[in-house]
Amino acid sequence: MEHDSLREYSALADSGLLGQLQEFQAKAHNYEELISQSLELFTKTSEMDLVGYLASCLVQRFIPSYLAVFLRDESDADNVSSICFQNLRPARCPIALDTIDPFRDFFDTQSGTTSFTELMQKRPEIAGPLQPLNPDLVIPLNGLNGLYGIVILGRKVLDDDYTSDELTYIEMLFEFASIGLQNVIHYTSSVTDFKTRLYNHSYFVRRLQEEMNRVGRHHHAFALLAIDIDHFKLLNDRYGHLAGDRALFQLSRMIESAVRQEDIVSRYGGEEFLVLLTQCSKQAALDVAERMRRSIADTSFTYQDKELSVTVSIGVTHCSFPPDTSGKQLIAEADQALYRAKHNGRNRCEFFNAGLLVMANRLLSITYR
Incomplete structure (x- = not known):
C-alpha cells in the first residue's frame, strides 16, 4: 500500500500536477489569511x-x-x-x-x-x-x-x-x-464635535458610565473636570466669532496636551469642556487642573496678526469605590465647583464638596460667562 502511494505521489510530481496542487493550496491559505486580516481591520x-x-x-x-x-x-x-x-x-x-x-x-x-x-x-x-x-x-x-x-x-x-x-x-x-x-x-x-475635534457630549456620557462601572468592579477611582473660558462673550464681541472659534480650537489642543492619552476630553457645550481623568486620586486631579489652568493663562494664540489669550475656571470632583452617585450627578458636582471658581474671581480651580450645594444653587441662577 505504501509502495503504491509513493508511486502515485511520484507520478503526480512528474506530471506537474503536484506542483499545481501545492500552488493552489498556498493560494487558498493566503486568501484565508487575507479574509482573517480584513475581518480584523x-x-x-x-x-x-x-x-x-x-x-x-x-x-x-x-x-x-x-x-x-x-x-x-x-x-x-x-x-x-x-x-x-x-x-x-x-x-x-x-x-x-x-x-x-x-x-x-x-x-x-x-x-x-x-x-x-x-x-x-x-x-x-x-x-x-x-x-x-x-x-x-x-x-x-x-x-x-x-x-x-x-x-x-x-x-x-x-x-x-x-x-x-x-x-x-x-x-x-x-x-x-x-x-x-x-x-x-x-x-x-x-463621536466628535465638529468645531473643536474633541469628543462630543453623548460619547463622553457613555464613557463616563463605563468608568463608573469599572470603579464598581475594580475599586478604581477617577476625577471629573469642568472647564469654562472666562469672559468668552467679551472675546467674541471684541474680535468676532471667528476669533472665538479659534480660541475654542486652540484651547482644546492645550487641554488635550495636559492630560494622558487614556483620559477623555469633550466639549460640553458653548465654551465649556469636560475631562474624565481615569484612575486618578483627588490630589492628582487638582494638580492636573492647576497645571492646566496655569499653562492656558501663560499661552497666547495668533488671530489675524493679533496675540490673544484667555483664562479658564475649573471645577473638580472625584469618584471612588463604592460609586454612590450617577454620571449626571457627577457632572452637576463638577459644574457647581466650576461656578464657585467663577464666583471667587475666575482663573482658578475649585474642588467640589457637599458644603457647596447651597452656594451652588444660589450661583446657578447667575450667568458668569
Missing part, C-alpha cells in the same frame, strides 16, 4: 490602530522602506493628516501634503494601484514631492464620495521589486483597508 476604531495593523500584516511578507497614509479631513477639506511608518515602525512623516485633489484627478483616469514611475511620468508635479518617501507604489483610498486618501509604499528594504503575488496581495489588502478606514472616519465623525 473592520474592528479598528482609530486611524492609527488600523494603519498599525496594516504594518503588522505587511511585515509577515516584506518590509517596505515607508508606509505613509494621507487622509483628507472630512470636516476640513483643506487639511490632510498623515500616518507614517519607516521600516514598519512609527515615524515622523518627512513630507506634508496640503491637498489630495491632484491625486483625485489622476485616479479618475487611472484605476487602482499605480507605480511611482508611472505617476512621475504622467504627473511629475505631484509625484516629485513624494520622493523623500522612497516611493514605489501609490495606492488610492476610495470611499462613497470618491478619493479620500492615498497610501505610499516605499521600495522594499531589501531593494528588490514587488513580486506579482505581493502586488495582488497589496491590491486586495488595501481595498479592504479603504473600507475599514472609511468606517473609522465615519465613526470618528459620529
Whole structure:
C-alpha cells in the first residue's frame, strides 16, 4: 500500500500536477489569511490602530522602506493628516501634503494601484514631492464620495521589486483597508464635535458610565473636570466669532496636551469642556487642573496678526469605590465647583464638596460667562 502511494505521489510530481496542487493550496491559505486580516481591520476604531495593523500584516511578507497614509479631513477639506511608518515602525512623516485633489484627478483616469514611475511620468508635479518617501507604489483610498486618501509604499528594504503575488496581495489588502478606514472616519465623525475635534457630549456620557462601572468592579477611582473660558462673550464681541472659534480650537489642543492619552476630553457645550481623568486620586486631579489652568493663562494664540489669550475656571470632583452617585450627578458636582471658581474671581480651580450645594444653587441662577 505504501509502495503504491509513493508511486502515485511520484507520478503526480512528474506530471506537474503536484506542483499545481501545492500552488493552489498556498493560494487558498493566503486568501484565508487575507479574509482573517480584513475581518480584523473592520474592528479598528482609530486611524492609527488600523494603519498599525496594516504594518503588522505587511511585515509577515516584506518590509517596505515607508508606509505613509494621507487622509483628507472630512470636516476640513483643506487639511490632510498623515500616518507614517519607516521600516514598519512609527515615524515622523518627512513630507506634508496640503491637498489630495491632484491625486483625485489622476485616479479618475487611472484605476487602482499605480507605480511611482508611472505617476512621475504622467504627473511629475505631484509625484516629485513624494520622493523623500522612497516611493514605489501609490495606492488610492476610495470611499462613497470618491478619493479620500492615498497610501505610499516605499521600495522594499531589501531593494528588490514587488513580486506579482505581493502586488495582488497589496491590491486586495488595501481595498479592504479603504473600507475599514472609511468606517473609522465615519465613526470618528459620529463621536466628535465638529468645531473643536474633541469628543462630543453623548460619547463622553457613555464613557463616563463605563468608568463608573469599572470603579464598581475594580475599586478604581477617577476625577471629573469642568472647564469654562472666562469672559468668552467679551472675546467674541471684541474680535468676532471667528476669533472665538479659534480660541475654542486652540484651547482644546492645550487641554488635550495636559492630560494622558487614556483620559477623555469633550466639549460640553458653548465654551465649556469636560475631562474624565481615569484612575486618578483627588490630589492628582487638582494638580492636573492647576497645571492646566496655569499653562492656558501663560499661552497666547495668533488671530489675524493679533496675540490673544484667555483664562479658564475649573471645577473638580472625584469618584471612588463604592460609586454612590450617577454620571449626571457627577457632572452637576463638577459644574457647581466650576461656578464657585467663577464666583471667587475666575482663573482658578475649585474642588467640589457637599458644603457647596447651597452656594451652588444660589450661583446657578447667575450667568458668569
